[in-house]
Amino acid sequence: MDLGLYIAASGMVAEQTRQAQLSNDLANASTPGYKADESPQHSFGELLLLNTTTGQPIGAVNTGVQIGKTVTDMTPTGMQDTGQPLDFGIVGVGFFAVQTPQGVRYTRDGQFTSSAQGQLVDGAGDAVLGQSGSPIQVGADGTVPASALGVFEVPGAVKQGENLFSGTAAGRATGTVRVGALEESGVNAARTMVAMIGSLRTFQSGQQAIQAIDQTLQAAATQVGSLTGTP
């Protein structure tokens, strides 16, 4: 069947996925340390068309658009002062490390609290680690100095939900810890809304293209070879 139908449909499928990611970004507009997702779109491989009888090349045809691998925008965002003694933010690059049952994970959400053992833990109760990889003790006055927290460089960190990233630490990062502040969500509401509208209209264009091709196919199916002909 007409290749154009599938090309337009591939664009619509890509926009659907993009839209779902944008919705997730907006849902996390208040999540501290959240990093927005980007999914670049690129074309499928091109096909070279040849004349079936002479074998002469006619030219290349594109087979549509494909959504690429998700890229997380790791750019550090602004700090929001909370004044809470157990809220921490990293100014610059780097991650806090937490000891989860699945192993060490990394986060930029520094909204911590204390455990029954007097250790600094995250909202899920997992211990926050210092630069040496050992848990941090909360002082008798309920505070922890910024220097106690480890800041790790994690190249290629992969988001895994619950504000955590997985990856392998490669030493100390250049970021500095600020007490009483949280990193704001990396979602830019205005830009995300514009991207949503853009994506919606692209989706609609795909639908229009499919309808146009459908109409030409209909003409081919009902009029070509018709003996009555056009008046």
Next chain:
Amino acid sequence: MLEGMYAAASGMAAQQQQLDSIGNDLANVSTTGYKAQRTGFRDLLYNQVTIAGTTTAVGAGAATEDVGRDQREGTVQSTGNPLDLAIEGPGFFTVKRADGSVALTRDGSFQLDSQGRLTTAEGNLLDPPIALPKGTSPDDVAIGPDGTVRVGTRTVGKIAVVDVAAPDRMLADGGNLFTATAASGAPRPQASATIHQGAVEGSNVDVGSEMVRMMSAQRAYQLESSAIQTENQMLSIANQLRS
């Protein structure tokens, strides 16, 4: 197709919970010894969607996270009432409820019951109990910074101040009372706290920052609802493919 809608809806639900906690904080702006709630947000699991061999991560939205309470001290308000006590520094008073269970509180507006014992406004006895000699006027009671209770020159008892390792993990029972849990650790004596007679600790709710949180929650709610509308429009466009 619908995952984006559900992601946005989960974000709306999280903002709704945030608004609930702000509402509770604002309602307790004058509650003695009240500690504001700390609400956190987290993203949810990522669904790996594979289209034509390329895997794309699509998140499932957001949820709130309970990070306990703001343990900062409220402002100490002088009342002039000799049985009003405020704790300076970390720590709690221990009280015993009518059913014999023990609870912790920072609400130090005490009064005397018919037997001359110190009780909270709700009638919970201070633990260990402090009984004043019959006929003592509250004005004759002197309570020192270490909690020693004196009537004239006579020492009648000492008010204990206790603390737990993780005050954020205590159970809030309402009535300004908290119960120690396994996650908070058992109560232990707190020596560094000082007691202030004739004053109570006010609520630590900061109205200004609560209002800012409220506005930001409302806007985020609005954004997420327009995400649902956009998703809905896309569904309707897909439905009109064959028109």
